[in-house]
Amino acid sequence: MIAISVKPLFVAISVFSILLLVALLSPSTPFSSSSSSSLARKVDIWSVKRLVEWRPCKWWLQGHLTALPAKSNGYIRVDCYGGLNQMRRDFCDGVGIARLLNATLVLPKFEVAAYWNESSGFADVFDVDYFIQQMNGFVKVVRELPPEIASKEPFRVDCSKRKGQFDYIESVLPSLLKHEYISITPAMSQRRDRYPKYAKAALCQACYSALRLTRSLEKKASQLLEAIPKPFLSLHLRFEPDMVAYSQCEYSGLSPASMVAIEAARGDRRPWTGELAQVWRKRGKCPLTPNETAFIFRSLSIPRDTNIYLAAGDGLMEIEGLTSLYTNVFSKSELLSSEDFTNMHGNTKAALDYYVSINSDSYVATYFGNMDKMVSAMRAYKGLYKTLFLSRRAFAELTSRGLTGKELMQALWVAHKEDFVMGRGSALPDCFCEFRL
Numbered sequence: 001m002i003a004i005s006v007k008p009l010f011v012a013i014s015v016f017s018i019l020l021l022v023a024l025l026s027p028s029t030p031f032s033s034s035s036s037s038s039l040a041r042k043v044d045i046w047s048v049k050r051l052v053e054w055r056p057c058k059w060w061l062q063g064h065l066t067a068l069p070a071k072s073n074g075y076i077r078v079d080c081y082g083g084l085n086q087m088r089r090d091f092c093d094g095v096g097i098a099r100l101l102n103a104t105l106v107l108p109k110f111e112v113a114a115y116w117n118e119s120s121g122f123a124d125v126f127d128v129d130y131f132i133q134q135m136n137g138f139v140k141v142v143r144e145l146p147p148e149i150a151s152k153e154p155f156r157v158d159c160s161k162r163k164g165q166f167d168y169i170e171s172v173l174p175s176l177l178k179h180e181y182i183s184i185t186p187a188m189s190q191r192r193d194r195y196p197k198y199a200k201a202a203l204c205q206a207c208y209s210a211l212r213l214t215r216s217l218e219k220k221a222s223q224l225l226e227a228i229p230k231p232f233l234s235l236h237l238r239f240e241p242d243m244v245a246y247s248q249c250e251y252s253g254l255s256p257a258s259m260v261a262i263e264a265a266r267g268d269r270r271p272w273t274g275e276l277a278q279v280w281r282k283r284g285k286c287p288l289t290p291n292e293t294a295f296i297f298r299s300l301s302i303p304r305d306t307n308i309y310l311a312a313g314d315g316l317m318e319i320e321g322l323t324s325l326y327t328n329v330f331s332k333s334e335l336l337s338s339e340d341f342t343n344m345h346g347n348t349k350a351a352l353d354y355y356v357s358i359n360s361d362s363y364v365a366t367y368f369g370n371m372d373k374m375v376s377a378m379r380a381y382k383g384l385y386k387t388l389f390l391s392r393r394a395f396a397e398l399t400s401r402g403l404t405g406k407e408l409m410q411a412l413w414v415a416h417k418e419d420f421v422m423g424r425g426s427a428l429p430d431c432f433c434e435f436r437l
């Protein structure tokens with residue numbers, strides 16, 4: 001009797017040990033060692049075989065395609081506004097434009113939005129010496145203007161509102177030649193695809209090879225990185241009152257506190273209602289709640305004991321929707337000393353989130369904003385491919401068709417697996433080229 005009941009147990013333990021060992025020794029699936037996934041599926045999303053990878057284009061990495069012109073057409077300062085990653089995006093564009101116009105670049109102006117309540121300039125965030133050194137041969141950069149120009153303010157050329165096929169040579173070069181020193185904020189839409197390769201290479205080099213955090217910021221960021229249990233997933237969750245208000249989406253089942261916060265942030269932007277709200281949601285316009293995010297995570301077989309770092313602002317709402325399911329969730333405010341945390345500015349916090357996210361084992365975004373684009377491209381640059389953007393559109397569409405439970409999970413798995421396999425969204429096409437695996 002005893003012998004019979006012990007044996008199966010012994011076998012079960014042996015099998016379990018072997019499975020555990022295999023899981024622990026398997027280098028490509030650091031998250032698969034967990035057995036607590038609520039789904040029976042054996043693999044998580046990261047273990048799926050990819051077909052396409054985005055890698056830095058050869059014409060960029062292979063260096064300077066055209067010698068810099070002997071004579072510069074003038075000096076350009078790039079004026080950047082908004083959050084850290086938006087400023088960075090505009091600055092990268094500006095570097096490409098400066099090279100396109102055969103101009104000399106001066107250090108940019110980082111104008112910080114009132115939202116951040118601070119005054120971090122470029123040099124407070126990025127290592128200036130490193131930048132200048134890395135741009136050698138790609139574009140001329142000066143730290144100081146020559147004295148005859150230094151005393152005057154640059155002539156401002158406003159391109160930010162231009163749309164469509166804005167041609168910088170046609171529209172901006174004449175002002176540059178006339179005034180010698182201009183400032184620009186790059187247009188949102190432009191035909192970078194028409195740039196000569198040397199101008200594109202300058203943009204790519206500036207954005208992905210030449211921007212490094214200042215020594216002190218990097219030190220802080222690496223301390224934070226060290227404090228996070230490994231391996232870990234960095235999650236950029238966007239469910240703050242301003243984000244929800246801005247989206248004009250309506251949610252049911254939120255706590256009274258969240259409703260008050262959203263109302264306060266709404267201003268005159270009223271949410272869509274009725275039929276229109278449905279259409280809006282199905283177009284993928286509505287931020288995922290932490291609860292919905294957790295549901296998609298489960299659909300992707302991301303184990304519930306995965307270490308998750310919240311790369312997010314301080315005002316996240318309804319976070320229990322995630323933490324009630326995923327229990328190993330960490331935030332800056334827990335990991336940093338409280339005096340560090342309270343003294344830290346918005347841009348500094350954004351820089352920390354950026355740093356952690358380009359060094360995490362995997363990165364998931366619930367949105368496709370400036371930070372997400374920058375982080376995914378930087379991860380591709382570093383050869384980190386466990387990057388995924390959750391599809392608000394797929395979620396809305398599938399739920400509106402009435403799918404729930406297991407059926408919904410399966411459909412979400414298929415939708416996201418497809419994206420992951422094809423490397424969709426994992427890098428911006430400007431500087432990265434498709435590579436078939």
Ligand SMILES: *[C@@H]1O[C@H](CO)[C@@H](O)[C@H](O)[C@H]1NC(C)=O
Binds near residue numbers: 066069073169
């Ligand atoms: C910039 O210089 C290159 C040669 O290095 C030249 O081919 C190009 O026409 C110049 N562009 C402008 C806008 O001056």
Ligand SMILES: *[C@@H]1O[C@H](CO)[C@@H](O)[C@H](O)[C@H]1NC(C)=O
Binds near residue numbers: 117
């Ligand atoms: C902005 O910063 C100042 C000084 O550090 C502080 O007194 C003020 O409360 C801050 N405002 C907001 C909205 O955080």
Ligand SMILES: *[C@@H]1O[C@H](CO)[C@@H](O)[C@H](O)[C@H]1NC(C)=O
Binds near residue numbers: 253291292295321
């Ligand atoms: C969160 O999602 C679960 C399904 O995963 C659902 O049963 C629950 O009601 C949701 N909670 C809220 C507050 O929406």
